[in-house]
Amino acid sequence: MTDAQNGVLNPLGLNCLRTFPVTGHVVWGARTLAGADQLASEWKYLPVRRLALYLEESLYRGTQWVVFEPNDEPLWSQIRLNVGAFMQGLFRQGAFQGRSPREAYFVRCDRETTTQNDINAGVVNILVGFAPLKPAEFVVIRVQQMAGQVEV
Structure with a gap:
């Protein structure tokens, strides 16, 4: 061609x-x-889709421990810390665009992402956004874990 x-x-x-x-x-x-x-899909390019699949699977596996914890602010804070550390490591390796972590990614897990109905159902919602190197679109991944479902 x-x-x-x-x-x-x-x-x-x-x-x-x-x-x-x-x-x-x-x-x-x-x-x-x-x-x-x-x-106009956010999954237009292979590298972006591959990075998103890697992040989605890594975040899902890396947060499975939350199912054993009470679904409240201390848990959400720990999730933000752990996921933020993972994303910071990728940022330092050059996986995202942006001059600072704030420009490159975000991690949200709080009362806005996890409503009272979610808490009652044992669901923890984690939103992670990242700016891939190319193209310059911001992509958001949503991870859900079923927390607090273990009875002794």
Whole structure:
């Protein structure tokens, strides 16, 4: 495919097969199936989706301990601390854009994210937002854990 042909197909979310003199045959593009410009999906690009999947799974596994704790402010504070430390480590490794952690990510777990109905149902809601390096969109992940469900 030529640059012109690729330029028509790429906005439609198609990764084209290209041939280059030095590298040979390559898949030229990093779009997901939701990568068409008209769809305006936050999952438009493979690197963003892969990072989000990594974060989602890591946060889910890393917060499973909350199911053994009372669902209240001390728990939410501990969650913010633990998840914040994880995100800070990734920020220091250069995983996010932004000059400061405040510009790169946020972690929310409090009375606004977890309502009284959630508490009664044993649900803890954690919102984590991050700014991937490219493209420059902010992505939000929601993780839920069922807390306080253990009876002795």
